Amino acid sequence: MKPTLLTGNGAAARGVRLAGIDYLPAFPITPQTEIIETLAQWIQAGEMDCRMVTMDSEHSMITAAGTAAATGVRVFTATSSQGLLYGMEMIYTVAGWRAPFVLVNVSRALSSPITLEPDHNDVLAARDSGFLQIHCSTCQEVLDAVLLAYRLGEDERVRLPVIVNLDGYYLSFTREPVLIPSRKEAARFLAPYDPGETHFRAGDPVSQGVAVLGGSQYSYFRYETHLASIQALSVFNEICREYEKITGRVYEAVEGYRTTDAEIVFFMLGSFATKAKDAVDHLRKTGLKVGLVRPRLFRPFPAQAIIRHLADKKGVAVVDQNLSQGKGGILHAELSSILYNEERRPCVLVSFIGGLGGRDISVEEFFEMARVTVQAAESGKTPAPRLLYTHEELARMRGLQSIAGNRSPGH
Amino acid sequence: MIAEITRIRHKYLRHDKKFPHVWCPGCGIGIVLGSLIRAIDGLGLAKNDLVLASGIGCSGRLPAYVDFNTLHTTHGRALTFSTGIKLANPSLNVLTVMGDGDATAIGGNHFIHAARRNLNLTAIIINNQIYGMTGGQYSPTTPYGSNSTTSPYGHIEHAFSIADLAVTSGASYVARGTVYHVPALDKLISRGIEKEGFSVIEIMTNCHTQYGRRNEMSDPVTMMKWFKDHAVTTTRAKKMSPEELKGKFSIGVLTDIDKPSYTEEYQKIRDRAKGREVKS
Ligand SMILES: Cc1ncc(C[n+]2csc(CCOP(=O)(O)OP(=O)(O)O)c2C)c(N)n1
Ligand code: SF4
Ligand SMILES: [Mg+2]
Numbered sequence: 001m002k003p004t005l006l007t008g009n010g011a012a013a014r015g016v017r018l019a020g021i022d023y024l025p026a027f028p029i030t031p032q033t034e035i036i037e038t039l040a041q042w043i044q045a046g047e048m049d050c051r052m053v054t055m056d057s058e059h060s061m062i063t064a065a066g067t068a069a070a071t072g073v074r075v076f077t078a079t080s081s082q083g084l085l086y087g088m089e090m091i092y093t094v095a096g097w098r099a100p101f102v103l104v105n106v107s108r109a110l111s112s113p114i115t116l117e118p119d120h121n122d123v124l125a126a127r128d129s130g131f132l133q134i135h136c137s138t139c140q141e142v143l144d145a146v147l148l149a150y151r152l153g154e155d156e157r158v159r160l161p162v163i164v165n166l167d168g169y170y171l172s173f174t175r176e177p178v179l180i181p182s183r184k185e186a187a188r189f190l191a192p193y194d195p196g197e198t199h200f201r202a203g204d205p206v207s208q209g210v211a212v213l214g215g216s217q218y219s220y221f222r223y224e225t226h227l228a229s230i231q232a233l234s235v236f237n238e239i240c241r242e243y244e245k246i247t248g249r250v251y252e253a254v255e256g257y258r259t260t261d262a263e264i265v266f267f268m269l270g271s272f273a274t275k276a277k278d279a280v281d282h283l284r285k286t287g288l289k290v291g292l293v294r295p296r297l298f299r300p301f302p303a304q305a306i307i308r309h310l311a312d313k314k315g316v317a318v319v320d321q322n323l324s325q326g327k328g329g330i331l332h333a334e335l336s337s338i339l340y341n342e343e344r345r346p347c348v349l350v351s352f353i354g355g356l357g358g359r360d361i362s363v364e365e366f367f368e369m370a371r372v373t374v375q376a377a378e379s380g381k382t383p384a385p386r387l388l389y390t391h392e393e394l395a396r397m398r399g400l401q402s403i404a405g406n407r408s409p410g411h
Numbered sequence: 412m413i414a415e416i417t418r419i420r421h422k423y424l425r426h427d428k429k430f431p432h433v434w435c436p437g438c439g440i441g442i443v444l445g446s447l448i449r450a451i452d453g454l455g456l457a458k459n460d461l462v463l464a465s466g467i468g469c470s471g472r473l474p475a476y477v478d479f480n481t482l483h484t485t486h487g488r489a490l491t492f493s494t495g496i497k498l499a500n501p502s503l504n505v506l507t508v509m510g511d512g513d514a515t516a517i518g519g520n521h522f523i524h525a526a527r528r529n530l531n532l533t534a535i536i537i538n539n540q541i542y543g544m545t546g547g548q549y550s551p552t553t554p555y556g557s558n559s560t561t562s563p564y565g566h567i568e569h570a571f572s573i574a575d576l577a578v579t580s581g582a583s584y585v586a587r588g589t590v591y592h593v594p595a596l597d598k599l600i601s602r603g604i605e606k607e608g609f610s611v612i613e614i615m616t617n618c619h620t621q622y623g624r625r626n627e628m629s630d631p632v633t634m635m636k637w638f639k640d641h642a643v644t645t646t647r648a649k650k651m652s653p654e655e656l657k658g659k660f661s662i663g664v665l666t667d668i669d670k671p672s673y674t675e676e677y678q679k680i681r682d683r684a685k686g687r688e689v690k691s
Contacts, residue, residue: 028542028545028546030545033545037560040560040561040563054548056519056551057487057517058517082485111485114467114483403428
């Protein structure tokens, strides 16, 4: 099979087309818009049998996606950044309905200040909602993740909506060779949606969105959703093996790269992990035993697989492309919490914040992170969390501030 | 004349920092910017007392170019930012620039409620009948039957009239202008800024790039000509029959009424609470 050059957005659209969706509520936002535009063109050309409606905001878009899914049809929608946050009320609400659909989020950093370029604060804001999350690092993965997401979310042991995340610009607008499964292959993996009891049907009325007071019923339903999410871990592994049989492509909830004999490991999400792999290869040539661990599945959090990958490592450099204001890196906190009780936990976790608002992380910076982590492991002293930011950048920033007439409380 | 234009530009624009601007050649938003700074200059308003807030979109970029207090906010929320500023500091002149999508789709609720409350704000709505910035998707003002990237077979929804919506929602001053009728536009904006209470100036603007090209008006001149041929002044419209008015739109002042603004009423309550005498 010959690969096709596709952008991340194009790959997402291809996946959606292969999934044979029935309904697409949409609302434009950069850098996502290309996905809905591509799908719109296919619908217009009669190549996709699907209804598409542009709504008046993401709030109504996510609502429409949830309600359509609750009627038992296959639904897709996409957004980014401010759009995901604007629809956040409904993200929680529709997750509780247990009506599965797929939402592609093309990561873009949040206001303020305003930007168009990516980091992960947008998608991580949906972390606790009940949506499952698959994070991609290549365009191939984006296409495959869309198909996996439908299988996963629709599985009767799960029944939850899924966010597939790709980084704006670095993936959304970058062309990479992608193998596109044939219609037949896709259909073998993903049968038409059987919504089971989830439907709105004349003659069989159901009542949804019922209020519960007193806490007991509320606790029950929230915990049920949590258990369904946890259940999705084994289902994910199961369907990945099936996908591998059909396409030959191997996916696991956690990707490990050169980790077996590694002493130092990078731990991170998303497309910058491909740069980390490059750094790993370079560092290996210098004799340093380095590897990479990257969760693909972020919700549910694949704790056991991560613990296995990191067992007995000397040090982990956690690269957070997000910032929880007043706390630090979100991934660092998540990782710490699962390792605390583990006997074979790594000696040190070093926290780095990088790639905010689309700032690049250079290979040299990966070298530096490895160096700092080695030092921490040897000395047993964990350094303070560090923002990846160069002296040149700071000097440029100071220059801009002097033009603007610096009135901000600087440091 | 040239000296005058240069004087205004240097006084009100961030001419040495922010240009060239991002708009397409021939875009009508630049004409709106010109009208706005002429109106402000004519009123002799102090730059320090002026605030210009905008949402997100091609129209939302406008505050980047002017040299007074500016705020580039989030899509749809510009009026709520302005509300906060005005209520905390009523002595400021607060202007709000929005696109048609900004003001009537994702931010539609804020718009009707700001008008209903009759906040003492000036809303300048740049109506190019499309989502310009994101690639030409239909907006709530895209005309029935016209083409956009999301209505390739012709739009099947009906459009809002922004000005009529403002009138029925309770705004004190509502006017409509176009980027073709520029001297009139200067005056409409100027009157809107002066007015106590919520004032709305809807400005019909050419987005030939995203709207025009899909609707047989691919250049600014054709779109200007369309504005020229389809706009009727409110005075003339009164004398025309519904038949004659079909397909046309009116320009000029649609409403100019006096009623207490929210800002004044609120001040009265404060004064009363402090035991001061209330001016009637
Ligand atoms: C919450 C949110 N959703 C979507 C967007 C993406 N977006 C940016 S501008 C825009 C529409 C712009 O249309 P309009 O308000 O008419 O302004 P114009 O560009 O036409 O001047 C959209 C949907 C956003 N910035 N924030
Ligand atoms: S896309 Fe339209 S509104 Fe935006 S700058 Fe170009 S002409 Fe103006
Ligand atoms: Mg517009």
